[in-house]
Amino acid sequence: MGNKIVRAVELAPRTRLFEIEAPHIAQRGQAGQFVILRVNDQGERIPLTLANRDPGQGTITLVFQEVGKTTEMLGRLQVGQEIHDLAGPLGKATHIPTGKTVVCVGGGIGNAVVWPQVQALKEAGNRCLAILGARTKELLILEDEIRALADEVIITTDDGSYGRKGMVTHALTDLIEGGEKVDEVITIGPVVMMKFVCRATQPFGIPTQASLNPLMVDGTGMCGACRVTVGGQTRFACVEGPEFDGHQVDFDELITRLAYYQPEERASLDSYHRCRLEAAADQLRH
Ligand SMILES: Cc1cc2nc3c(=O)[nH]c(=O)nc-3n(C[C@H](O)[C@H](O)[C@H](O)COP(=O)(O)OP(=O)(O)OC[C@H]3O[C@@H](n4cnc5c(N)ncnc54)[C@H](O)[C@@H]3O)c2cc1C
Ligand code: FES
Numbered sequence: 001m002g003n004k005i006v007r008a009v010e011l012a013p014r015t016r017l018f019e020i021e022a023p024h025i026a027q028r029g030q031a032g033q034f035v036i037l038r039v040n041d042q043g044e045r046i047p048l049t050l051a052n053r054d055p056g057q058g059t060i061t062l063v064f065q066e067v068g069k070t071t072e073m074l075g076r077l078q079v080g081q082e083i084h085d086l087a088g089p090l091g092k093a094t095h096i097p098t099g100k101t102v103v104c105v106g107g108g109i110g111n112a113v114v115w116p117q118v119q120a121l122k123e124a125g126n127r128c129l130a131i132l133g134a135r136t137k138e139l140l141i142l143e144d145e146i147r148a149l150a151d152e153v154i155i156t157t158d159d160g161s162y163g164r165k166g167m168v169t170h171a172l173t174d175l176i177e178g179g180e181k182v183d184e185v186i187t188i189g190p191v192v193m194m195k196f197v198c199r200a201t202q203p204f205g206i207p208t209q210a211s212l213n214p215l216m217v218d219g220t221g222m223c224g225a226c227r228v229t230v231g232g233q234t235r236f237a238c239v240e241g242p243e244f245d246g247h248q249v250d251f252d253e254l255i256t257r258l259a260y261y262q263p264e265e266r267a268s269l270d271s272y273h274r275c276r277l278e279a280a281a282d283q284l285r286h
Contacts, residue, residue, distance in 0.1 A: 002082030003037075006059060011141045014066040015109065016075050017051070023058030025050070025088045031116035032094030032211065032243055035062070036219040037086040039073045046070045047216045047238075050089060051112040051142075052119075063112035063141065069272045090219045091242050095209060096124045100183035103175065104150075105168050105197050107133040107189025113211055115142050117186055118149045127151050129180070131171050133189065137162035169196045182206050187246060191255050198246035210246035212237050214254060229253050 007019035025035060029050045036045045052061035066075045077083070094117050102121050106114035111132050121128040130150040134140035135158045147153050154171045155163025164171060168189075176182055182204075187197040188211040201208045214237050217225040221239035228237050231248035235241065 002084050003086045004082050005077055005079050008077075008079050011063065012139050014075070015063070015139070015141055016066075017061060017063045018074075018077075019054075019059045019061050020083060020086070021058060022060045022086055022088075025086070026053045026055045026058050026060050029053050029060060029089040030093035031096070031120035032113070033089035033091050034219075034242065035060070035086050035088030036090060036216065037074075038084045039070060039077070040084045043073070043084065044070050045217060045219070046074075047090070047213075047219060049113045049116075049211075051115055053116075063109065065109040069268045072272065087219065091238060092240070094120060094186065094211075094243055096120050097126060097184060098124045099126065101127040101129070101181055102184045102186065103129045103131060103172065103180075103182050105131045105133075105172055105185060105187040105189070105193075107168055107193040108135070108139065109141070110187075110189030110193075110211070111140070111142050111146070113188040114186075115145055115149075117188075118146055122149050129154070129175070129182075131156065131168045131175075133157070133168035133193070134162075135159065167196070168193060169200045172197060173200050176201075176204055176206070184208070185246075186243070187211070191251055191258065194246060194249075195251035198249070198251075202247050208246040209243045210249055211243045212241055212249065212254060214257060228257075 004021045005018050009017045011017050034047045034049045036047050048062045048064050051063045064071050066072045104114045104117050118128050128150050129152045130146050131154045133156045156168050156171050185201050185206055185208040187194045194210045198208050214226040214228055216238050217223045219238045221236050226237040227234050229250035230244045
């Protein structure tokens with residue numbers, strides 16, 4: 001039996017929130033951990049972060065962006081339908097200090113990961129600031145949920161349609177140079193963004209964790225698909241991460257590895273769209 005979807009919300013164009021029955025994961029999951037799911041028995045396995053969980057209801061929340069075949073198939077599921085299988089919680093939980101000032105810097109879909117991190121940081125007695133970036137206002141997600149938890153929230157949009165115009169890195173640098181005593185930074189979002197966040201904190205010597213998103217297959221440390229280089233060493237993000245010391249991560253290698261299968265991913269999405277069009281045409285004919 002699969003895992004039933006009990007709530008589905010469209011947060012932004014091509015970005016959905018699903019609340020799913022998964023009592024075991026709801027009990028044990030922690031901020032920073034993820035699940036690997038298959039939409040159907042022939043489907044590929046994709047990792048998604050635990051955005052929230054409700055142990056009382058036995059549900060977990062996933063927030064995902066439709067970027068390819070599997071996330072598009074997932075996005076077509078409705079309340080009451082089931083996800084074929086869902087494994088987790090996987091990976092290591094976010095390192096949560098106590099009594100510190102921590103800035104969480106998220107971008108795009110990464111803001112879904114900032115949400116549980118801010119919650120865990122506040123529960124542990126930290127002062128927590130969140131810098132949330134998006135390309136444009138309509139793509140900004142989970143602002144209200146994060147505002148309800150964080151001590152301060154700074155919004156940036158690339159086009160200036162909401163909050164401060166510009167990059168999250170500028171807001172972070174201004175915060176630090178403005179005298180905010182930042183003990184730690186956690187960043188999650190597009191790889192290029194994380195690279196520059198880490199570059200921004202390095203001169204100030206602020207420890208910075210980056211949550212990496214390499215391609216994953218098994219999620220158990222067996223296949224090597226998720227390998228990343230950290231401090232010159234090969235590390236497996238699924239079991240040793242996904243968070244690593246951002247000042248030690250080889251981000252350029254990660255960017256190259258993420259692009260390896262783009263032609264195959266494009267072909268797979270095109271073929272999925274063709275099959276759907278043919279099925280719709282068949283239905284019209286009969
Ligand atoms: C630990 C972990 C946690 C993640 N959590 C989330 C989450 O909470 N929400 C969410 O929306 N996504 C998350 N991702 C990314 C998600 O797994 C991918 O977007 C998904 O696997 C894409 O599958 P697809 O078949 O739809 O697209 P594919 O056909 O596999 O890829 C389509 C395009 O999407 C991009 N893409 C694919 N995989 C990734 C990736 N790992 N990172 C960045 N871009 C990628 C590439 O440009 C690619 O060409 C996470 C990844 C990891 C490793
Ligand atoms: S996903 Fe296979 S080793 Fe990490």
